[in-house]
Amino acid sequence: MQAGIAVAAPNPALIFETLLAHQRSAALRTAIELNVFGAIGEGPADAATLAARCSVSVRGIRILCDFLTIMGLLSKQDGVYSHTPTSALFLDPHSPASLHSTARFLSLAEMRTTYDNLTEIVRTGRTVLPGEGSVEPDNPIWVEFAHSMAPMMAPMAGPLGAIVLEGRTSPMRVLDIAAGHGLFGIEIAKQNPRAHIVALDWARVLDVAEANARQAGVADRYQRLPGSAFEEDYGGPYDAALLTNFLHHFDAPTCVGLLRKVHAALKPGGISATLEFVPNEDRVTPPMAAGFSLTMLISTAAGDAYTFRELEAMHLEAGFRRIQAHPIPNSPHTVVTGIAG
Amino acid sequence: MQAGIAVAAPNPALIFETLLAHQRSAALRTAIELNVFGAIGEGPADAATLAARCSVSVRGIRILCDFLTIMGLLSKQDGVYSHTPTSALFLDPHSPASLHSTARFLSLAEMRTTYDNLTEIVRTGRTVLPGEGSVEPDNPIWVEFAHSMAPMMAPMAGPLGAIVLEGRTSPMRVLDIAAGHGLFGIEIAKQNPRAHIVALDWARVLDVAEANARQAGVADRYQRLPGSAFEEDYGGPYDAALLTNFLHHFDAPTCVGLLRKVHAALKPGGISATLEFVPNEDRVTPPMAAGFSLTMLISTAAGDAYTFRELEAMHLEAGFRRIQAHPIPNSPHTVVTGIAG
Numbered sequence: 223m224q225a226g227i228a229v230a231a232p233n234p235a236l237i238f239e240t241l242l243a244h245q246r247s248a249a250l251r252t253a254i255e256l257n258v259f260g261a262i263g264e265g266p267a268d269a270a271t272l273a274a275r276c277s278v279s280v281r282g283i284r285i286l287c288d289f290l291t292i293m294g295l296l297s298k299q300d301g302v303y304s305h306t307p308t309s310a311l312f313l314d315p316h317s318p319a320s321l322h323s324t325a326r327f328l329s330l331a332e333m334r335t336t337y338d339n340l341t342e343i344v345r346t347g348r349t350v351l352p353g354e355g356s357v358e359p360d361n362p363i364w365v366e367f368a369h370s371m372a373p374m375m376a377p378m379a380g381p382l383g384a385i386v387l388e389g390r391t392s393p394m395r396v397l398d399i400a401a402g403h404g405l406f407g408i409e410i411a412k413q414n415p416r417a418h419i420v421a422l423d424w425a426r427v428l429d430v431a432e433a434n435a436r437q438a439g440v441a442d443r444y445q446r447l448p449g450s451a452f453e454e455d456y457g458g459p460y461d462a463a464l465l466t467n468f469l470h471h472f473d474a475p476t477c478v479g480l481l482r483k484v485h486a487a488l489k490p491g492g493i494s495a496t497l498e499f500v501p502n503e504d505r506v507t508p509p510m511a512a513g514f515s516l517t518m519l520i521s522t523a524a525g526d527a528y529t530f531r532e533l534e535a536m537h538l539e540a541g542f543r544r545i546q547a548h549p550i551p552n553s554p555h556t557v558v559t560g561i562a563g
Numbered sequence: 564m565q566a567g568i569a570v571a572a573p574n575p576a577l578i579f580e581t582l583l584a585h586q587r588s589a590a591l592r593t594a595i596e597l598n599v600f601g602a603i604g605e606g607p608a609d610a611a612t613l614a615a616r617c618s619v620s621v622r623g624i625r626i627l628c629d630f631l632t633i634m635g636l637l638s639k640q641d642g643v644y645s646h647t648p649t650s651a652l653f654l655d656p657h658s659p660a661s662l663h664s665t666a667r668f669l670s671l672a673e674m675r676t677t678y679d680n681l682t683e684i685v686r687t688g689r690t691v692l693p694g695e696g697s698v699e700p701d702n703p704i705w706v707e708f709a710h711s712m713a714p715m716m717a718p719m720a721g722p723l724g725a726i727v728l729e730g731r732t733s734p735m736r737v738l739d740i741a742a743g744h745g746l747f748g749i750e751i752a753k754q755n756p757r758a759h760i761v762a763l764d765w766a767r768v769l770d771v772a773e774a775n776a777r778q779a780g781v782a783d784r785y786q787r788l789p790g791s792a793f794e795e796d797y798g799g800p801y802d803a804a805l806l807t808n809f810l811h812h813f814d815a816p817t818c819v820g821l822l823r824k825v826h827a828a829l830k831p832g833g834i835s836a837t838l839e840f841v842p843n844e845d846r847v848t849p850p851m852a853a854g855f856s857l858t859m860l861i862s863t864a865a866g867d868a869y870t871f872r873e874l875e876a877m878h879l880e881a882g883f884r885r886i887q888a889h890p891i892p893n894s895p896h897t898v899v900t901g902i903a904g
Contacts, residue, residue: 231648235895243584244584
């Protein structure tokens with residue numbers, strides 16, 4: 223028995239809740255599709271009023287809003303529904319922090335239906351998607367990702383920039399590998415007005431990153447490098463390289479190979495910064511970082527949510543030193559840095 | 564602001580967890596399909612050992628078992644997985660309290676895929692299933708229900724029997740409407756050796772109930788009444804009528820009509836006992852009883868999880884008096900009784 227951990231009594235409710243957990247995802251998807259959170263944003267209202275605002279049935283909206291309330295995504299008082307702090311900030315489409323696009327990405331049918339094959343995937347140990355799964359060349363899902371996941375990733379950009387720059391304002395060249403929406407490289411360019419960014423990703427994904435760079439006013443210091451992170455010549459040498467949300471798609475030897483290539487493109491003393499879901503060594507805490515490995519099982523041939531010890535070993539094998547973990551507060555993400563040389 | 568309720572800080576993790584909640588259902592379904600809990604029952608084991616026992620990949624079983632551990636459905640210590648009290652009692656197929664068959668019923672693809680239509684269902688306010696949805700005549704799902712849900716309902720039978728009988732051991736006739744697996748009527752027959760049960764349900768469902776009555780040794784006091792609860796002549800008069808997990812499928816006027824018919828079949832002073840998910844009047848607590856209304860939205864034309872006040876009003880309108888709620892401890896169910904007269 224593990225010391226200090228109370229043994230819970232047998233709890234059949236946990237099993238029913240787990241079997242029916244898919245209802246929770248469906249209810250939130252539907253509420254977003256029907257603009258329920260926008261309708262609540264017009265002011266607290268009862269079911270009949272909301273039904274009119276959303277052009278849906280009273281029975282349907284009442285049961286849906288009760289379910290959202292049970293989940294903590296709405297509040298209900300005397301039959302009147304209103305926002306919770308969470309729904310006001312992250313689900314009202316008028317909020318600047320709205321996660322609507324992220325929710326749509328995470329709800330894409332092609333991502334959800336893969337779970338119907340989970341039994342087969344556990345048998346074989348790899349995605350049922352063809353080839354390398356989600357990391358097949360030019361997979362259009364990454365264009366969608368670049369468009370949709372920026373709101374989820376935006377809060378991580380500031381801290382990552384600060385970790386990489388440590389206040390540096392001198393000229394520097396930064397390679398942003400698998401740039402996606404580009405927010406991380408763009409943040410470096412914003413924090414250091416003398417930083418030049420080279421962004422690598424599939425060409426159609428870079429269109430999204432470049433548009434974001436223009437909007438952020440850093441387009442004149444933003445350069446495209448379209449293609450595969452494994453095949454393109456990185457150029458260089460660079461002062462810093464970003465490797466965000468990328469290593470988890472591959473097995474450890476592939477990660478080491480890629481980190482070697484990054485190492486070769488960095489100046490001596492240059493910094494590599496990976497952003498990852500990094501579970502504790504027990505692989506079952508904290509829940510969000512540890513649970514991410516299931517997404518990698520579903521969508522890749524050999525990816526994983528790597529622990530710090532595993533990431534450290536990969537970096538060391540690739541020639542990096544001073545490997546450090548920087549957990550980002552209030553997020554499931556950790557920045558792991560290593561110094562070239 | 565509601566007095567006494569702390570306002571939680573905005574929590575984006577709640578939104579990601581909700582969007583990904585369907586992973587939880589998929590992971591448990593797969594674990595049951597692959598007999599993971601049976602394999603753990605052979606003794607605590609690491610991923611490689613479990614992979615061999617279940618004939619699956621090491622990567623797949625490790626990530627699946629980590630996910631089950633995160634959900635509290637397995638325990639992990641130094642890389643070795645073992646049962647939690649909950650999984651040992653309710654998920655190990657060798658346990659007499661195993662909920663495997665219930666889990667299979669709740670995981671049926673035809674039940675899950677209905678949630679893909681939730682947006683349309685909220686718009687129209689009714690199931691997308693044809694006709695009356697799950698309560699169409701002779702729907703084969705109720706044969707499956709009778710086979711599968713007995714383990715979930717068995718713990719409710721003893722308390723319900725005690726509430727109906729109040730220690731009575733004199734001869735009595737009991738009508739069990741929508742008998743299903745038959746466990747409730749059978750329990751009455753077991754608690755009172757002079758009780759005779761008349762079980763009403765579709766003929767193929769009654770085959771299951773009758774087999775259970777034989778197994779319980781009460782077949783000689785068990786009579787079939789095949790057909791529709793709305794159309795068959797109940798016979799009678801009866802000392803007690805059971806109406807378990809049935810009213811929630813219908814709108815209030817239909818429930819009142821049915822309760823009138825039950826009332827007419829009871830002797831003066833006879834007792835009606837319904838078993839229901841009964842949420843509090845706020846309709847959002849407790850979570851399991853309140854959340855059941857979503858299942859009724861999905862699967863019926865006009866059903867609901869009714870509050871006690873609503874059930875009381877229906878019973879009074881049908882002629883019952885002394886309407887009482889008897890919550891069953893440690894369960895989401897409540898028995899509501901009324902006296903004819």
